[in-house]
Amino acid sequence: MKTAKVWRLGMGDMQILSGSRSRPPLKKPMWIIILVLFVCVFLICAYIYPPQSSSACYVFSSKGCKGFVDSFLPIPKREFTDEEIASHVVIDHILKTSHNLPKNPKIAFMFLSPGSLPFEKLWDKFFQGHEGKFSVYVHASKTKPVHVSRYFVNRDIRSDQVVWGKISMVDAERRLLANALQDPDNEHFVLLSESCVPLYNFDYIYNYLMYTNISFVDCFKDPGPHGNGRYSEHMLPEVEMKDFRKGAQWFSVKRQHAVIIMADNLYYSKFHTYCQPGVEGRNCIADEHYLPTFFNIIDPRGIANWSITHVDWSERKWHPKSYRAHDVTYELLKNITSIDVSVHVTSDEKREVQRWPCLWNGIQKPCYLFARKFTPETLDNLLHLFANYSSP
Template sequence: MKAPTPFSLCCVLLLSLPLVIVFTITNPTVIPIFTSTRNNSNKPPTKILVPIRNNKKNYDTKHKPAISTPPPPLPEDDESLFRLAARVNPKPWPTGAPKKLAFMFLTTRSLPFAPLWEIFFNQTNPKTKKLFNIYIHADPSYHYDPPFSGIFAGRVIHSKPTQRFTPTLISAARRLLAHALLDDPSNAMFTLLSDSCVPLHSFNFTYNTLIRSKKSFIEILSNEPGAYGRYVSRGEDIMLPEVPFQEFRTGSQFFVLTRRHAKLITKDKRLWSKFKLPCVEWDTCYPEENYFPTLVGMLDRRGCVPATLTHVNWTDRSDGHPRTYEASEVEPGLIFSLRRHRPRYGDDGSGSGNITESIISKRHDPFLFARKFSPESLQSLLRIAKEVIFRD
């Protein structure tokens, strides 16, 4: 047989070239991967051919796990914060989910009764923790020692300095409401408390009392002694035309609001334009005790029970402060006495002034909280907490 000539070999290669091209297109490319053996033998590494898929459809991005990103921080300027809060759903959401209570503490010091509140929040089933949220407005110009810890850790919102006889206390309460509205759509009732407040009942009693109510609890009093002096504390006729004196109201700054009323307050600009003005007569200036009752009273009196559920004793008041209960006074009899007291009811929403005796006789809302207690009374309160305060 004759050996192939160079010319014949070239012809064979040229004829085979189309077949090579077709084979390459219709079959995946392979690359060699060398795997090492587990033993120490001198065998050469095993070669495995792994196909490389060039089809883009194999990279299915639809089934990649979603990366959850934390929500952006809330704005620190009040105008932007209140604008966001004014857009929330006025009803607790989602429908059918357990409604929650928002406990909002306004303070310029570490919470002296934190151990008592810890028992209040943790005394029942752990599931109860899903039924409340805590928010703290802590004036940043003060030193907090010890810092907020336990159930209060990490619950301080962006806070700004506050000062008595100024509208800064109104701003602080509005800030708390805005954060609570935006933080959890399940927050249904919003309770404002001070660092000197203590609970008078168990969490279950408090929760059931408030969640059953479809109205806010806010004291709305008309024709109070000294009301006109408060009205003109910013100057004669300064409040007009937004707030005529006939609509000016007084009441406790400590309230419990429905979600709808909390949104209403953060949305307000009209009355705030007047109440944010500085007072020229500071000794009659208590903006936080007038703004909230006046605003809610003007816009939705019928949606309120015109009374506060935070007991306070004004019989021995001094310098605008109520009586402070000392450690020696804290005993079961005091708690029972505070529970028996009845709230003072104000405007009924009829526009006729104070509500009548017949309407008063139909209501006996329980006081749920009380103030003021001295920090030294903590141990006395803890001694009677489980057997008295939290036993309903």
Template sequence: MEKAFELAEFKDEKKAQYASYYLKDEASFRWKSSKALLGRKDLSWEKFTEMFLEKYLPSYMQDQLEMKFLDLRQEDTSVAKYELSKRMVRLRRTTRKSIPSSPYHVVGLQMPEQHNVSNTSVFYGRRVSSQKVEWEIASLTGAERRLLANALLDFSNERFVLLSESCIPVYNFPTVYRYLIGSEQSFMQSFNDPSRYGRGRYSSKIQPDIQLEDWRKGSQWLEINRDLATKVVSDTKYYALFKKYYLPACYPDEHYLPTYVHMFYGTCNSNRSVTYVDWTLGGPHPATFTVENITETFMQYIRNSGLLCEYNGDWTPLCHLFARKFAPSALYPLLNLTSTVLGFQEF
């Protein structure tokens, strides 16, 4: 329709009138009723498409279609295995997102007031328009799923890391890359917390789908492989339970994915995070590191605290690839340590 309008050089005020001619049955009736309620003879094309999509293809349905596309299978093989086929190319064109290719892939949520991104930024052409996101409710988990869904559209992506603006890498890119690509599991913290901050947040309203013994807690700062990411964004049943029953202050971002992965894909997960966080101060938020904290000794401690963790069936002292939370004041002292401690080299 848009191509026809462009070819015929239709004026905007005539587009809706022309398109409405092809509406039939319920759609035609709803269009006439809507015009009458709005009290306007002529409606803009923008308003026409907004009303049509709201009724027949709302945003949540577009998301579901996109997620189903990502999980398409032929026998036991996922859609990623058929990315070069003609059928895949046609299906890819029906998705709403256009992702430029790159050796790496960064996506970020974009708030409505943020429009301009420098073309030198790693976020250029990769920002995802954000819906309203609030701490303590399921919208935060929804934002994670939207980021994953967009990153999955680039078939070259095999590992997915969720970070915030206060996170930093504590090893250089080659080390991080080898560690993640070589791992047989994903890295998502998932544990049974019997306290009021764990099981105390469980609601019987989600029974029988989720039982108390399956309830898990974990950090939202995760790293998962492509197969698990596809399963996460394809889930509609369990995410819907969290959206419906978990209102403030239930912190679904700490429970939805740890519980869902534990229930169905536990063997694929290491049950630990690769992001270092300091909770020793207590309270609802971890410690924030400022300029006074940034020393070689401190950074070396994050990289190797003396603890061992499991990696592909063996034990290793390399447990954390990233760390948080770092205040803006920590930026310059961190930059001074990039080559001497963190192993970064200028290109």
């Protein structure tokens, strides 16, 4: 009986199935189809883009979990060498030591020149009436200079040969700083060339430099062949590619930074050995990279990232534009003093233009206090125009 019952049930089912052939096929509920599609999409996305939450990171793969965990773990710092530890201790101590201005703070004007200074008469006019507020130092690398201004007489320091592009340029800068630091009243140290001229009167420049707590060191990142292309891996571990910087050599630094430059041997030795023209096929220029890189590593917030000495690179040559007598007009000088944005252009194919405002204690002001390269024939024009263009 059981068998017959089962057979009848089976036959009934067969009749139902048989009858269904003449009707349209039944449609599955839409929500099941949508759910299946959603799960498929979710699985594909989870595989391509690993989960970023801690609760789900192990659902699909340990790879996604690793990425999540790594994002919260601090990047391990490399172990410093003994020399780095010693250097950092000295530098940190100098930076953290409070410093009070002397009763009569002075600016040290340091001239780096091959011989005599063609603009001494202009500088004499600039210095007149401000005795006791400045000091003058002259490093003449080729011939003994003949001075025409009383402010320059007996202000020559022991000098040595300087070769463009070589570390000897940095050595001359350090030699000037060492002599200027011997005067405890010197608070700001300005490096100038024989072709430099002042753009403002003494009072304006004195207040601009003395009442700011930063140093004016040109510094920017250039990924091109004349920037990071000059980097040598032999500078590792102390100098990494990411810290390598470029900038004009014409600096103006406060006393703390001047002392730090003299105290540094670690970073200086790296540039002394591995930053020279022709080393490893590179054309590394030490005076363009040492101080920008050095301050980017030890005190990046303590520098302005631009030089207060203007120079015109618009001709895109190895050397900047030289001004002749016919170039020197009131309009030229006023145009230079009106610039209040620092501009750098990278040396790669993109030639990226980097701009930032020249901020003095948070206030946008003119970038430049000095300018170069003026040829000796421009002296008379400059003397004639000085009283007019030098007033802010």
